[in-house]
Every structure is written in C-alpha cells, then in structure tokens.
Amino acid sequence: MSVLDRYALSRRRMLAVFGGAAVSAMAIPLESGKALAQAVFQTYPFQLGVASGDPSSDGFVIWTRLAPEPLEIGYGMPSAPVAVEWEVGDAPNMRNIVAKGTAIAPPELGHAVHVEVGGLQPNRDYWYRFTAGRERSLLGRARTTPALGAALERVRFAVAGCQHYEQGYYTAYRRLAEENPDFVFCYGDYIYEYRGNRVWNSASGPVENVRQHFGGEIYSLDDYRRRYAQYKMDTDLQAAHAAAPWFTVWDDHEIDNNWVTDLDQDGVDPKIFNLRRQAAVQAYYENMPLRASSFPTGTSLQIYRRATYGQLLNLNLLDTRQYRTDQPCGDRFGYCDAVEASRAEVIGQVQEKWLTNGLIESKSTWNVLAQQIMMMDLDREPGEGKAVNPDSWAGYRMPRNRLLQTIRDRKVGNVVVLTGDEHQNYAGDLYLDGAKAEGAPIASEFVVTSISSGGDGVDQRADMARIQAANPILKFNNAQRGYALCDVTPKAFVTEFKVLDAITRRDGKLSTRAKWALEAGKTGIVQA
Known part of the structure; x- marks a missing residue:
C-alpha cells in the first residue's frame, strides 16, 4: 500500500x-x-x-x-x-x-x-x-513477532507502567532499555492527570516532588497533549521506547482517577465527562504507537487485542475500564452486597466472549492476560472483617469467577495474569475463593510495581506482613519501584522483579529483588 x-x-x-x-x-x-x-x-x-x-x-x-x-x-x-x-x-x-x-x-x-x-x-x-x-x-x-505457529525457544519481555512524573525519575526505564527485550508491555497510567504540585502528602508525611507537572489538572485536548509532551520529553522514557516495540493499554489516569465507562470519581454529569473522555482518548491515540484499528471514535477506542509469539505465547491485551460497571461500596476499601452483584462487569460481555474464545482455542504453551487491575482477591484488612479493593477484580466477584471457571472447566493450561496499578510487586495464585484456596490454582498472577508512582517506596510496607500472613495465595510482596522481566520458554514462565533503591535521585541502583516461576503443565508458582 x-x-x-x-x-x-x-x-x-x-x-x-x-x-x-x-x-x-x-x-x-x-x-x-x-x-x-x-x-x-x-x-x-x-x-x-x-x-x-x-x-x-x-x-x-x-x-x-x-x-x-x-x-x-x-x-x-x-x-x-x-x-x-x-x-x-x-x-x-x-x-x-x-x-x-x-x-x-x-x-x-x-x-x-x-x-x-x-x-x-x-x-x-x-x-x-x-x-x-x-x-x-x-x-x-x-x-517482528515469529511466524504463526512457529516453534520458539524463548521470548523475553518487560512489564512496566504507573509513571507519575512528579514523584520520581524514570531511571528504571533507562535500565529497562539496556535489557534489550523482545517487547515491552505497558499496563497503563502512562500519564497522570493531576495539577502540578510542589509538595506531595505521602503516608509518611510531606514530600517535596522532584519535578512538577506543567499547569493545572487536565481537561481539554490541548491540556492532554501538553501532559503527554512533558512525560515524553524525558530522555529515559524515550530510551525505553526506542529500545523495543511496546504493547500499550490504558488504566485510569490517562483520563481521570478510577473512571469507568462514562463515570468519573466526582459524580460529574456523564455528558460533561464524555467531553473530557473524548479529548483524552484522542490524545492517547496521538501519543501511542497504535495501529489504525485503534483509531478513536468519539469517546471509544479499540484497545483490547491479541498477539501471538509462535507456539509459545498467546498475549491477550485487555481493557478493564471502558466497559466496566461502577465500583461497588462507594469505591472504598471494604465489603458490601454490591461485590456479589450478578450484573457487574469488568471487561464487558463482548470482550469477555472474545477473551474466553481466544483462550479456549489457543494452541500456545502459555496464555497470558496482560491487563491493569489485580485479580487476586486479597483480604486487605484481615481480622477486622473482610475488605477488598473495589477498583480491582476482587470487587466484581461474578465476572471474576465466571472467567476463572471458564479457564478451569475448559482446561485452559498455563494461564498467567500480568497486572499493574498497585504500586507494589506481588506474586501469587488464583482461586475462585482465595480465602479457601481449595484444590489446585486455576492460574497465577504477577503484579508489577510502578516506575515512579509512590516515590522511593520500601522493601516491605508496614501492613503487608499481616496481609500476606492472612492471604496464603500471596507468595511475595515488595513496595520498591522498578519493572519486571518475563523470560518465557516451553518449560517455564519466569518473572524477575527488578527494583531500584531510590527514584527520587537519578543514580538509583538496580537489583533483582526476587524471581518467581511457573512450570509448564503444573499449577502454582515457586521461587526461582
């Protein structure tokens, strides 16, 4: 052409x-x-x-x-x-x-x-x-990807996202570029929509941001264009883009915190919010290396799609924002009847059918769900009554269990879920009910920490020892910044969590915090 x-x-x-x-x-x-x-x-x-x-x-x-x-x-x-x-x-x-x-x-x-x-x-x-x-x-x-159906010995790719410009430098992206991956999966939160602030009130007290957003909170197309420009002017991010092809999906901050369908967190009239959505959707397409098949139509953008790497990897890129019903429980950590709502949706019926059909028909060794929000149903407040994150799959029990039941009942093998959003590293296994964890795990999940969101972070957050002890499905957690490398062969899927000791200075040192693996044909992750 x-x-x-x-x-x-x-x-x-x-x-x-x-x-x-x-x-x-x-x-x-x-x-x-x-x-x-x-x-x-x-x-x-x-x-x-x-x-x-x-x-x-x-x-x-x-x-x-x-x-x-x-x-x-x-x-x-x-x-x-x-x-x-x-x-x-x-x-x-x-x-x-x-x-x-x-x-x-x-x-x-x-x-x-x-x-x-x-x-x-x-x-x-x-x-x-x-x-x-x-x-x-x-x-x-x-x-380029391998030919369809080709035998393949290895695919090695990076997972990254949540790159709040104000809260740290993009040193992790410079290190990621040096890894020479086959591709990068960016799970979202490429930009943040907030106004520029000198001070960030973190959980440990006020922190002076290392750099500031240009202007106020963003609403118009010009606003979003400038915000993408400010992020993309960072040369460490440019290096990561120049190093390998990216598969990108969005989460919430590309438009507004915790948005779903035509609803924002402030209760703005959906007609008004859709004006903001349309500007944000156009700016996202303008600034991402997407095909014409993802060209925006009004407030909509076709972002769920699939890629295959020979016989080895079936990569399903999901959209967990555009077709989701409103978060339950007022979008606050806790538990309420709406968590069990029968008509709740996370990816919508059309996307769910597309996904389940693709998983059932897959001939690949590994079936990967590359998406944004955690699927493990962690109890976030053990001992004080059950509490889930309503902005995760755990807040949507019916669609979550429907997907996991399909994977189990149709015997879809070697399913790995890749996730972001939490600003922490997690590794664990997936069951219909994580509290009971009955039988063999249905799939495994690797949650990858932020590039910079949340500041320097710590190895272990104070609340996580108690949470991990009460949630045996969770095998590993860490709250530093960085990215993950996934090394995939016909025998194993190995995820290496790479972390920096600091991102509020440019000379942060990179190290491997942990490696967790899933062996082909077996269930449950093990430390590698």
Whole structure:
C-alpha cells in the first residue's frame, strides 16, 4: 500500500469520525496538488522521541510526533499537514534500507505519525528513523513477532507502567532499555492527570516532588497533549521506547482517577465527562504507537487485542475500564452486597466472549492476560472483617469467577495474569475463593510495581506482613519501584522483579529483588 493509499484510508476513517470540514483541509495538499507545509524548523521537531508498537510477523507500527515547542499552545507547529519521511533498515547502521516512504503528520492529530510497516521478515530486529525537512530523529529498534505457529525457544519481555512524573525519575526505564527485550508491555497510567504540585502528602508525611507537572489538572485536548509532551520529553522514557516495540493499554489516569465507562470519581454529569473522555482518548491515540484499528471514535477506542509469539505465547491485551460497571461500596476499601452483584462487569460481555474464545482455542504453551487491575482477591484488612479493593477484580466477584471457571472447566493450561496499578510487586495464585484456596490454582498472577508512582517506596510496607500472613495465595510482596522481566520458554514462565533503591535521585541502583516461576503443565508458582 502506497503512502497516498494509506493517507486516503486514514482520511476516510477521519471523515467518519470528525466530519468533512475537519478533513478537507488535510486533503487539499494531496488532492489539489498544492504543496504541503514546508518543514523548516527553528527548534528540533523530534523532541518527543520515537516509538514502535503492536508488532506482527511481517511488521509493526512506527510513531513520532512533531513538536518543536512541546509545552506551548500549538506546540510550535503550523496549522497544516507536514510530510515526514521514514526509513526502516535491517541493521543499526541503516546502510540497507528495507522499507521507506512518506507519511503525513496532520494537525488534526497533533502532527503525530503512525506508519504501519509491512512486508518484513518474522522474528528479527529492525531499526527505523524519521526525517522532516533537514531534521532527523533518533534511531529506534523494533522487532517482528515469529511466524504463526512457529516453534520458539524463548521470548523475553518487560512489564512496566504507573509513571507519575512528579514523584520520581524514570531511571528504571533507562535500565529497562539496556535489557534489550523482545517487547515491552505497558499496563497503563502512562500519564497522570493531576495539577502540578510542589509538595506531595505521602503516608509518611510531606514530600517535596522532584519535578512538577506543567499547569493545572487536565481537561481539554490541548491540556492532554501538553501532559503527554512533558512525560515524553524525558530522555529515559524515550530510551525505553526506542529500545523495543511496546504493547500499550490504558488504566485510569490517562483520563481521570478510577473512571469507568462514562463515570468519573466526582459524580460529574456523564455528558460533561464524555467531553473530557473524548479529548483524552484522542490524545492517547496521538501519543501511542497504535495501529489504525485503534483509531478513536468519539469517546471509544479499540484497545483490547491479541498477539501471538509462535507456539509459545498467546498475549491477550485487555481493557478493564471502558466497559466496566461502577465500583461497588462507594469505591472504598471494604465489603458490601454490591461485590456479589450478578450484573457487574469488568471487561464487558463482548470482550469477555472474545477473551474466553481466544483462550479456549489457543494452541500456545502459555496464555497470558496482560491487563491493569489485580485479580487476586486479597483480604486487605484481615481480622477486622473482610475488605477488598473495589477498583480491582476482587470487587466484581461474578465476572471474576465466571472467567476463572471458564479457564478451569475448559482446561485452559498455563494461564498467567500480568497486572499493574498497585504500586507494589506481588506474586501469587488464583482461586475462585482465595480465602479457601481449595484444590489446585486455576492460574497465577504477577503484579508489577510502578516506575515512579509512590516515590522511593520500601522493601516491605508496614501492613503487608499481616496481609500476606492472612492471604496464603500471596507468595511475595515488595513496595520498591522498578519493572519486571518475563523470560518465557516451553518449560517455564519466569518473572524477575527488578527494583531500584531510590527514584527520587537519578543514580538509583538496580537489583533483582526476587524471581518467581511457573512450570509448564503444573499449577502454582515457586521461587526461582
């Protein structure tokens, strides 16, 4: 498909979403023969870096966004489409270009570029870059997935997310980039929507933030664009994006804390909140390396999807926000009748059917649920009556048990759940009722800590010894910052929890805190 065909396809899609007036201005340079805006920049336009994502066996998405003045209104760009050249090479020296073309960076999408590269070889590294005018981006590494059904000895990937800009540096991302993973799964909370604050009132007292958000709480499209720009200007985050392709999903802070469907935490009229959602959804697409199949339609964005790595790995990326019913118990830790509500949903009926069918039909050794909120039903206040986190799967007993029963009854083997959100590392096993933990575990779960949210953290939070003692399904916990590496072979799924001793200074030291593994064909995790 030529670049003009791709542009025409995106134009038709945008016409359906935004209407003719918004798209006709984009079409004028190509359809009337007029020149595109001349790419002459007083300031370097690739300030937000590059990224690749959603790899397949013959290609991947490559992304950049032109923003010479990232935090200014208009971000230093003209109100006109700009041509951006792209190249893909089979070695870092870029001497052999295997694919190239010209993409259009439209102002309607914040001058973002999403190129879906195809026709490449499976299961190998490629490198890519962009050029606008005389300016050239940094070089990024991408990697295609193995051919469908191919035998595979190993996949090694990273898991990360929850990167509150104010509460720490992104040193963990720099270390993650050095790991050279096959891909990165980002479980969400890529940005935080809060206003800029000098002081953060942590559980241990006031803490001065190491850096501050630009401006107030974000609501408009311009607000969200600037917030993404501020995060993406961080060079450690840029290094992680340039190191490997990412599979991204969102959690709550990409829009507003603890939102679900058209409900926010403040009880704003859903019609008003949907205006904010629409701005946030567009900004998310603009700034992530997503395919055109995820192009937003109003407040909606198709973000649940699936990737396979040969016969080894079936990766199911879930959306636990967009189709969920309201949190029970007033969204406060505790227990109430609404936890047992029969009509409660976490991923919605359509997504649930898609997921369960994919799990039942899977021929892969490992079946992974890559998602956002904890599935272990921990009692958070042992000895004081049962208390669950209502913003986790534990607050939605019926859909949680329905999914686990399907996995058990249909004998879906080697199921691993990957989770974020908690700002802690957890490793444990999944049962229909964690308090009873009867029979063999149905699946296992690895919860990965934050990159920076929560500040430096500690090895063990004061309340966790009591919680772990009362919840035998929980095998490990840790509350430092970092990421996880998952090393997957036909014999085992090993998760290595990598932590930093500090993230409020830039020289934090990285170490392996623990390794936990699941052996293929067996149930229950063990320490590796």
